[in-house]
Amino acid sequence: MxxxxxxxxxxxxxxxxxxxxxxxxxxxxxxxxxxxxxxxxxxxxxxxxSRAELLVATTRHVDAVKDVDARLAESRSATGPARLDAFVAAWGGYIPEIHGVIRALAAMMETDAEARAAYDDRMAAVRHGCVAAVAALTAEGCLTPHLSADEAADLLWTLLSVETWARLTQDCGWTQAQYVAAMQRTARAALMRQEI
Amino acid sequence: MxxxxxxxxxxxxxxxxxxxxxxxxxxxxxxxxxxxxxxxxxxxxxxxxSRAELLVATTRHVDAVKDVDARLAESRSATGPARLDAFVAAWGGYIPEIHGVIRALAAMMETDAEARAAYDDRMAAVRHGCVAAVAALTAEGCLTPHLSADEAADLLWTLLSVETWARLTQDCGWTQAQYVAAMQRTARAALMRQEI
DNA sequence: TCGTGACTTTACACCGTGTAAAGTTGACAT
DNA sequence: ATGTCAACTTTACACGGTGTAAAGTCACGA
Incomplete structure (x- = not known):
C-alpha cells in the first residue's frame, strides 16, 4: 500500500x-x-x-514539502508581543498553501468519521502552537486578565482558523498582507493586557 | 409545490x-x-x-419562528460601544438556534451551486447588520483608525461567523455566555479606538 | 524463463439524490 | 352515489460517486 x-x-x-x-x-x-x-x-x-486517507496523506505531503515545522519553529524564538506577531504571521502565512486540502477534508467531516478524525488531528497540532504562544505571553505577564490561558489559546486558535482566513481573503477579498496585519492587531488586542 | x-x-x-x-x-x-x-x-x-431548497426553507422557517428580525432590530436602538455589544449578543445568541442548518448548507456548498448561493445569501444578510453596526461606530467617532469601515465590517462579520461560534462552543466547550462575553470584548478591542 | 510488482481494464455492489408513474384514500361538490 | 381532485404512497429506476473484485498486460530482475 x-x-x-x-x-x-x-x-x-x-x-x-x-x-x-x-x-x-x-x-x-x-x-x-x-x-x-x-x-x-x-x-x-x-x-x-480511501478518499479520506488520500486527503490526509496530501496534507502531510504538503507539510513536508513546505516544511511547516521549520516555519513555526522560527516563530518560537521571538519574545513577548513580537512572538505573538511572529506566530500569527507564520501560521497565517502557511494557510494559503493548504486551505484547499483542509477545506476538502472539512467538507467530508459531515459524513465521514475518518475524515473528521483526521481534521481534528490536524487542528490539534495548530492548537499546540497556540498554547505555546499563550504560555510565552503568560510567562512574561502580558496576558490579559480577562482570559484564562486556556481561553486565550482557544481564542487565538479560532482567530487563526482556516475558516477565518478563507472568509477574509476569499469572501471579503483581503490580501494576505491585510489578513496578517489584521490578525496580528486583533490577536494583540484580544489577548494582551492593554497598558496605556 | x-x-x-x-x-x-x-x-x-x-x-x-x-x-x-x-x-x-x-x-x-x-x-x-x-x-x-x-x-x-x-x-x-x-x-x-431538492435537498438544497429544503435546507434553505428550513433556515427561513427557523428565522420566522425565532423572529430573528425582531431580535436584531432591538440591538439597533443602542448607541456607541453598547450598540456593538448588543449586536454581538443578539446575533451571537441566535447562532445556536440555526447552526445545524447552516452547517448542513455549508457542507453542500462544495458540490452544489444552489446551496452555495443560498449560503452566501444568508451570510450577506448578517453582513448588512455588521455594516450597520460599524456605521454607527463611525458616526460616533469610535472606530479604530487602523481599519476602514469596510475592513471593520468584514472583521466583525468574520468574528460572528457560525464557524467561529462552532469552534469555540462545540470544539472548545465554551458556554454560550463565555462565547458572547469573549466576542464582545474582542470586537470592542479590534474595532474601537482605544482611548486610555 | 519464470515470477513478481505495478498498473490497466472491466464489472459490479452500495448509497444517496432525484425522476416517473401508477395506485390509494378521503373530502367535498353536484 | 358518484365523480373528481389533491395529498400521499408505492414501486421502480437513472445517475453519479466511492469502493471492491478479479483477470489481464507488461517490464524488470534473479
Whole structure:
C-alpha cells in the first residue's frame, strides 16, 4: 500500500494537491485526481485505501514539502508581543498553501468519521502552537486578565482558523498582507493586557 | 409545490430543523427527514424540489419562528460601544438556534451551486447588520483608525461567523455566555479606538 | 524463463439524490 | 352515489460517486 514505487505515490499527492488548491469549485473526485496523476482511477486504491486517507496523506505531503515545522519553529524564538506577531504571521502565512486540502477534508467531516478524525488531528497540532504562544505571553505577564490561558489559546486558535482566513481573503477579498496585519492587531488586542 | 396542505410542509421543516440541530453527527438524509416527518421520502419532493431548497426553507422557517428580525432590530436602538455589544449578543445568541442548518448548507456548498448561493445569501444578510453596526461606530467617532469601515465590517462579520461560534462552543466547550462575553470584548478591542 | 510488482481494464455492489408513474384514500361538490 | 381532485404512497429506476473484485498486460530482475 505504501511500499510501492514512491514516485507514483508522489505524483498522486502532487496531483491531488494541485487540484484541491487551484480553484476547483466542484468537489474534486477520485477520477479527477487519477486523471491528473496520469493513472487509472483504480490504481489510486493501490496507494490509498480511501478518499479520506488520500486527503490526509496530501496534507502531510504538503507539510513536508513546505516544511511547516521549520516555519513555526522560527516563530518560537521571538519574545513577548513580537512572538505573538511572529506566530500569527507564520501560521497565517502557511494557510494559503493548504486551505484547499483542509477545506476538502472539512467538507467530508459531515459524513465521514475518518475524515473528521483526521481534521481534528490536524487542528490539534495548530492548537499546540497556540498554547505555546499563550504560555510565552503568560510567562512574561502580558496576558490579559480577562482570559484564562486556556481561553486565550482557544481564542487565538479560532482567530487563526482556516475558516477565518478563507472568509477574509476569499469572501471579503483581503490580501494576505491585510489578513496578517489584521490578525496580528486583533490577536494583540484580544489577548494582551492593554497598558496605556 | 408550496400551495398544498401547509401543516405537512411545516411538519417537514420542523423535522428537518430538529434533526439538523440535535447532534446528528452523520449527514442528515432526505429519508431521515421523511421518516421524522411521518411521510414517505417521495412526498418530500412534492413540497421541496431538492435537498438544497429544503435546507434553505428550513433556515427561513427557523428565522420566522425565532423572529430573528425582531431580535436584531432591538440591538439597533443602542448607541456607541453598547450598540456593538448588543449586536454581538443578539446575533451571537441566535447562532445556536440555526447552526445545524447552516452547517448542513455549508457542507453542500462544495458540490452544489444552489446551496452555495443560498449560503452566501444568508451570510450577506448578517453582513448588512455588521455594516450597520460599524456605521454607527463611525458616526460616533469610535472606530479604530487602523481599519476602514469596510475592513471593520468584514472583521466583525468574520468574528460572528457560525464557524467561529462552532469552534469555540462545540470544539472548545465554551458556554454560550463565555462565547458572547469573549466576542464582545474582542470586537470592542479590534474595532474601537482605544482611548486610555 | 519464470515470477513478481505495478498498473490497466472491466464489472459490479452500495448509497444517496432525484425522476416517473401508477395506485390509494378521503373530502367535498353536484 | 358518484365523480373528481389533491395529498400521499408505492414501486421502480437513472445517475453519479466511492469502493471492491478479479483477470489481464507488461517490464524488470534473479
Amino acid at each position: 505504501s511500499s510501492e514505487n514512491p514516485t507514483t505515490r508522489i505524483r498522486i499527492l502532487d496531483a491531488a494537491w494541485k487540484l484541491l488548491e487551484s480553484g476547483a469549485a466542484r468537489g474534486v473526485r477520485m477520477s479527477d485526481i487519477a486523471k491528473a496523476a496520469g493513472i487509472s482511477r483504480q490504481a489510486l486504491y493501490l496507494h490509498f485505501p | 408550496s400551495s398544498e396542505n401547509p401543516t405537512t410542509r411545516i411538519r417537514i421543516l420542523d423535522a428537518a430543523w430538529k434533526l439538523l440541530e440535535s447532534g446528528a453527527a452523520r449527514g442528515v438524509r432526505m429519508s431521515d427527514i421523511a421518516k421524522a416527518a411521518g411521510i414517505s421520502r417521495q412526498a418530500l419532493y412534492l413540497h421541496f424540489p
